[in-house]
Amino acid sequence: MEIKKGIGVSPGVVVSTAVVLDTEDLVIPRRQVAPAELDAEIARLHRSLLENIEHLTRLRESVTARYGRDIAGIIDFQIGILKDKSLVEQVMAEIRNGKTTAEYAVSQVMRKYAAIFTQMKDNYLAERVKDVHDVERQVLRRLIGHKHHDLAHLAEDVVVIAHDLMPSQAATLDKAHVKGFATDVGGRTSHTAIVARAMGIPAVVGLGDLSQIVSSGDPVIIDGYHGVVIINPDEQTITEHRESERRRLKVETDLAGLLDLPAQTLDGYAVCLQANIEFPAEVDDAIHRGASGIGLYRTEYLYLAADHEPDEEEHYGAYADTLLRLKGRPLVIRTLDLGADKYTQNKAASPERNPFLGDRSIRMCLHDIPMFKLQLRAIMRASVLGDVRIMFPMISTLMELRQARMVLNDVMEELEDEGVSFRRDIPVGMMIEVPSAALMAEKFAKEVNFFSIGTNDLTQYTLAVDRTNEKVAGLFCPAHPAVLGLIRDVIRKGARNSISVSVCGEMAGEPLYTLLLMGLGLATFSMSGPDIPEVKRIIRSTTIEHARQVARRVMSFDSERQVLHYLREETRKIDPEAV
Ligand code: PEP
Ligand code: MG
Numbered sequence: 001m002e003i004k005k006g007i008g009v010s011p012g013v014v015v016s017t018a019v020v021l022d023t024e025d026l027v028i029p030r031r032q033v034a035p036a037e038l039d040a041e042i043a044r045l046h047r048s049l050l051e052n053i054e055h056l057t058r059l060r061e062s063v064t065a066r067y068g069r070d071i072a073g074i075i076d077f078q079i080g081i082l083k084d085k086s087l088v089e090q091v092m093a094e095i096r097n098g099k100t101t102a103e104y105a106v107s108q109v110m111r112k113y114a115a116i117f118t119q120m121k122d123n124y125l126a127e128r129v130k131d132v133h134d135v136e137r138q139v140l141r142r143l144i145g146h147k148h149h150d151l152a153h154l155a156e157d158v159v160v161i162a163h164d165l166m167p168s169q170a171a172t173l174d175k176a177h178v179k180g181f182a183t184d185v186g187g188r189t190s191h192t193a194i195v196a197r198a199m200g201i202p203a204v205v206g207l208g209d210l211s212q213i214v215s216s217g218d219p220v221i222i223d224g225y226h227g228v229v230i231i232n233p234d235e236q237t238i239t240e241h242r243e244s245e246r247r248r249l250k251v252e253t254d255l256a257g258l259l260d261l262p263a264q265t266l267d268g269y270a271v272c273l274q275a276n277i278e279f280p281a282e283v284d285d286a287i288h289r290g291a292s293g294i295g296l297y298r299t300e301y302l303y304l305a306a307d308h309e310p311d312e313e314e315h316y317g318a319y320a321d322t323l324l325r326l327k328g329r330p331l332v333i334r335t336l337d338l339g340a341d342k343y344t345q346n347k348a349a350s351p352e353r354n355p356f357l358g359d360r361s362i363r364m365c366l367h368d369i370p371m372f373k374l375q376l377r378a379i380m381r382a383s384v385l386g387d388v389r390i391m392f393p394m395i396s397t398l399m400e401l402r403q404a405r406m407v408l409n410d411v412m413e414e415l416e417d418e419g420v421s422f423r424r425d426i427p428v429g430m431m432i433e434v435p436s437a438a439l440m441a442e443k444f445a446k447e448v449n450f451f452s453i454g455t456n457d458l459t460q461y462t463l464a465v466d467r468t469n470e471k472v473a474g475l476f477c478p479a480h481p482a483v484l485g486l487i488r489d490v491i492r493k494g495a496r497n498s499i500s501v502s503v504c505g506e507m508a509g510e511p512l513y514t515l516l517l518m519g520l521g522l523a524t525f526s527m528s529g530p531d532i533p534e535v536k537r538i539i540r541s542t543t544i545e546h547a548r549q550v551a552r553r554v555m556s557f558d559s560e561r562q563v564l565h566y567l568r569e570e571t572r573k574i575d576p577e578a579v
Helices: 035-067 069-083 085-098 102-119 123-144 167-171 191-199 235-256 282-288 312-326 362-367 369-382 398-417 435-439 441-445 455-463 470-475 481-496 511-519 529-540 544-554 560-574
Strands: 002-005 007-010 013-020 158-162 178-183 203-205 219-223 228-231 272-277 294-298 331-334 388-392 428-432 450-453 500-503 524-528
Touching (some): 007 191, 013 178, 035 069, 035 102, 035 123, 069 123, 069 312, 085 102, 158 219, 178 191, 178 219, 191 203, 219 235, 294 312, 312 331, 312 369, 362 369, 388 398, 398 428, 398 441, 428 441, 435 455, 435 481, 441 450, 481 500, 481 560, 511 529, 511 544, 524 529, 544 560
Parallel strands (some): 013 158, 158 178, 272 524, 294 331, 388 428, 500 524
Antiparallel strands (some): 007 203, 013 219
């Protein structure tokens, strides 16, 4: 049994059999072609390009229908490569001048093409290199007759292990049989993570050499909650995880019955449960799980899933689509939270020494007003289509908040001058995810309509623990009394100033913290859709009085170990299956 720690990017646990994708580059030997046959080689090249374009166009249609336009954008980029005239001309020239085969010419030219991307030293473009390699493999497979490993039609349940999943592979996985995936490389913004979340299957990335250790047919466990993959688990571990998987499935089935019941304690204290999304298409599932609205729309994924900076219409289209799906339920649109681990094409050109402390999020937006305005215009235009609220991320000073609001006012004036309708009294809120904002919550509360506590970043910045670094993952703990103290104070100050406060970090979806957060006075939780039913069950099994007692006790502890131990005990008493 071997345990590998990576980054959990999509929740859930699965015990299944591995299919390891062949990641060997296709080696194309150089072969001389007689001058009389060169035209036939060029015809072969055009045929394979055309077939590929047709295949990808069909794929794009089905992917758009299944996952929405954002993911289909990945495929558009690949079609663009295949249609790139200068690239095709270079391949033709290579065939003629080198008197060689179409496949050899493709491999030579595409490698040079990929090298150009790699040299740009840009994280976002580095991701695009994978598309170039993917296109190369697809064309080569057609030319030399290799079949694509067919993950779209599988006969049995598997988990997919790969060095890195190619975008076209990830987007076409057979949802009925692919139960999870794990990759050697990747981070929170990789294609793998994006597609896994949209598919609702567990995934772990950043596992180093996993694909070299695992063989197809090996039993593996993928634990997307804890970012762990267990290879050849022993009987006891399999039983434990099967049990937790079974519990989860049973809980899901049982919990389906909760869908129409209110998130309310036994003594009538009502809580609002909302969902976090990255793509509009995720709304349907969130509602299906019982979300009463979207408490966090991470709009930076509009940038991360596309091969270009989205224009105002693309922003507007995504917001309009989301609102249509929500049918009047509230939508909190968080303005761009790019930077640090989430880069755009041209923003990563000059790497920063401490990107999490650098030009990220609202800071980046205030440094690029045209980009910021473009998004705000789209949000304001969409504000007449439903219940839209704006939220600014990573605010650390009052001046930043005021500047952001000024830009928003400018946008409103511009729209007014243009005769475009919008909702002038749109609620404006901010995330509390930096200790300075939490400590000054009293002052901030006078200038916004709501707070949402981003416990992922608040924990990272309070404890000085990089949330993406597996080496210090053990130190990342929102149960640390310092973090809890900040959360308690923000909730209190929000209440004192009559503004609503929610938590939208991962903590909100962890059943372990439900009693505590409720007891601290939190009335709105926003979490990933699949977590909603379980949190609702805890709320429905307790009283607000009990939750308050739990919170009082927790706040008297001085270590996270005591907190975790006590919360586990108390939660098990009311819901033994939850933790
Ligand atoms: C957070 O920091 O808790 C949060 C919700 O924002 P993100 O995870 O997108 O940084
Ligand atoms: Mg954050």
